[in-house]
Amino acid sequence: MPEPSPDLALTALTDWWGEMGVAADSDVMKAYARAQTVEKASSPKASVPLPRKAQDPEAAAADAKSVAAACTTMEELVKAITAFEGCPLKAGCQTTVVFDGAVGADIMVIGEGPGAEEDRTGKPFVGKAGQLLDRMLAAINLSREANTLITNVNYWRPPNNRNPEADELKVCRPFVDRMIEITAPKFIIAAGAVPAKALLGVSTGIMKLRGTEHEFNTPGGAEGRLFPILHPAFLLRRPQEKSRAWRDLQMIERRMGEFGIKLD
Numbered sequence: 001m002p003e004p005s006p007d008l009a010l011t012a013l014t015d016w017w018g019e020m021g022v023a024a025d026s027d028v029m030k031a032y033a034r035a036q037t038v039e040k041a042s043s044p045k046a047s048v049p050l051p052r053k054a055q056d057p058e059a060a061a062a063d064a065k066s067v068a069a070a071c072t073t074m075e076e077l078v079k080a081i082t083a084f085e086g087c088p089l090k091a092g093c094q095t096t097v098v099f100d101g102a103v104g105a106d107i108m109v110i111g112e113g114p115g116a117e118e119d120r121t122g123k124p125f126v127g128k129a130g131q132l133l134d135r136m137l138a139a140i141n142l143s144r145e146a147n148t149l150i151t152n153v154n155y156w157r158p159p160n161n162r163n164p165e166a167d168e169l170k171v172c173r174p175f176v177d178r179m180i181e182i183t184a185p186k187f188i189i190a191a192g193a194v195p196a197k198a199l200l201g202v203s204t205g206i207m208k209l210r211g212t213e214h215e216f217n218t219p220g221g222a223e224g225r226l227f228p229i230l231h232p233a234f235l236l237r238r239p240q241e242k243s244r245a246w247r248d249l250q251m252i253e254r255r256m257g258e259f260g261i262k263l264d
């Protein structure tokens with residue numbers, strides 16, 4: 001069997017650790033991300049630019065908060081996020097990936113952040129994992145075309161697809177909360193460990209979080225229910241876990257019925 005490239009192997013390893021509950025801001029994850037970034041930068045073939053020098057994350061998050069609070073429509077919010085310069089990840093990206101799907105839908109899916117395909121096209125979840133996500137949603141009559149809005153907890157692709165770091169998530173968070181306030185979904189499906197833990201503010205691993213239901217509130221007063229599920233990229237690597245994902249989707253479908261959520 002051919003050996004995977006070191007990049008792919010490292011990404012798979014750190015993704016796997018993330019899915020198993022190793023925090024994105026843990027020393028081991030940071031050390032691996034640093035090693036990978038340094039190796040890329042010093043390679044003559046390096047194709048992913050290094051992020052520019054980080055702005056103070058506290059100041060950037062405060063900026064994001066006031067910019068987000070001033071937005072009252074999705075159009076304004078998309079413009080504000082796209083124009084925002086406070087996240088150092090932006091410098092290494094082709095696009096800002098904000099959302100796709102039905103604005104005002106009762107269901108919102110929130111993933112981790114753009115990968116290569118998403119960065120190229122400007123749309124969330126359009127690569128292989130995104131195609132699996134579309135099939136998972138279709139199994140319970142959800143689709144981005146009709147009744148679901150899809151976004152991420154981070155709008156810019158991290159170098160080498162590493163997990164977004166805590167500071168990067170913090171800077172994006174006011175925009176995530178504002179999008180929830182503007183579009184008012186009844187259910188939020190957190191796809192994967194990174195969004196589930198970030199949105200709930202917990203460090204519990206995804207294997208414990210999946211299949212559970214949570215109350216969710218934003219600082220601006222939006223309320224909803226939140227359901228963590230396994231990330232489709234994880235399911236592509238571990239297809240034997242698909243039965244768990246299927247059970248979780250069925251639970252969400254049952255709860256939609258109990259909440260009287262009517263799908264278009």
Ligand code: URA
Pocket residue numbers: 111112113114115118123124125126127129130152191192233
């Ligand atoms: N994975 C995510 O979490 N989000 C995307 O947009 C694409 C892949």
